[in-house]
Amino acid sequence: MVLIEKDFDWRLRVFDSMSFPTLILAPDKTIIAANEIFLKQIDERQPNIIGKTCKEIFRKHFPHQYFPCSDMECPLLKTIEFKTGQSILLKFKDPEGRDRWEDRVFSPILGDDGEVKYIIESFRDVTRVKTLEKMYSGVWELIDKVVQTSVQAIIAADRSGTIILMNHAAENLFGYSLTDTRKLNIEEFYPQGIAREIMKKLRDENLGGKGKLPLTIVDIVTTNGLVVPVEMTAAIIYEDDREAATAAIFNDLREKQAVEKKLFETQSQLIQSEKMASLGRLAAGVAHEINNPLTSILLYGNMMREKLEKNHPLRKNLEYVLEDAGRCKEIVKNLLAYSRQTNPTRQVFELNKLVEESLSLIHDQKLFMHVTIVKKLSGDPILINADMNQLCQIVINLIINALDAMEGKGVLTFRVYQEEETQKAYLEVVDTGCGIPEEHISKIFDPFFTTKELGKGTGLGLSMAYGIMEENRGSISVKQTGSTGTTILLELPLTTMY
């Protein structure tokens, strides 16, 4: 160790005992002193480096290393110029080729004239900190990637509800973007009051534990006001036992619900078809058995009536018998039609014609006395290929049902239209009647389901319609029903040729 001035001795001792390598440099970049740890590190003795420039020493010991020595970059020159401490971070390769990081700190020592007289340069190995930093940012990047690529929508909000994180799936679901200039608040993401309710549940220890919300189905609101059902879980993020943020994960339920609905509809259709098929077989059997005795009752009854004089006391009774037997015959005819024991004959015709024909077949025009009939028929011909007589039976039943529901007064509308995409023709029969109660909707296509008084309805009308529509590759359904009326929809495939 070279002494610069006698009374510097104790300071140099401090300098030597410093735990990180340190140099004292003159403003001309020459080395004035080096502490022991520095000498040990470069395996040199003090006299060999004193008076040399820092550049010479570094070049000698780290020949492949880049140092910021140009006048523009040199931190020592900046220390002199600004008279304040400077620091620079250098990346090294150690002899084993591993990355090392060094933080070099330059501190000025000012003379009595206020100018920089010496510069202390200390070397701090920050490799550990840098490695941890890199690891941390690597983990953070990975977490960010996992969150951003998740198909589930993920959002996080701070204590005031301001959104601080939102992945791509959440941006798509809610229609907002985190890069929106205005602050987004979590309350905007739910219908009014729901965000508060969720926070209440989150803090409830009896619901999935404190700070956790188990899988819950709620509605959210998108940026354009659409209400979307979602399945969500959420959690409060605590820092030292204090609520710092909340995070939530959402799954859009629209597709799932649509599939479930479709499945339910298909299942109900299947059940309905099975029910119809077995009842059809039963009906056919019963109808056949009754048909023959009925025919003879009517035959012999009519013969008797012809023989009886006009004022014979038994004539009235016989007429009752014949009348009821006639009604039975009608039911049997319907049952046979229902069980498809009649032969359908298909033809191509215009759907508009079905409305006109059916209306003209209702002879009792008194039924329409207080009913306004509105025909919204199609301008262009809409062609279908079906059994005209069978379809007329369906429409007549729909008309009678509608008139019954309206108790003889109201508006009865027919709407005929087609759809290019589905290649289907549609006929709607709309009434302004009492509507079908919710609990009846699943039953009205069942054979013998009727709400009409005894002798007025057999409950076969709609079930026959169901079977006939299926046979004609179409369908019948309740499009809408409520206190203002009912719309029954017939769907049939379009055809092009006559």
Ligand SMILES: Nc1ncnc2c1ncn2[C@@H]1O[C@H](COP(=O)(O)OP(=O)(O)OP(=O)(O)O)[C@@H](O)[C@H]1O
């Ligand atoms: N437009 C309608 N408005 C309200 N209820 C209706 C309507 N159409 C049908 N219904 C209900 O559905 C039931 C079944 O109808 P469906 O046509 O099968 O039998 P019905 O009319 O009772 O008897 P049928 O047609 O055999 O004479 C009806 O009894 C009625 O309760």
Ligand SMILES: [Mg+2]
């Ligand atoms: Mg009916």
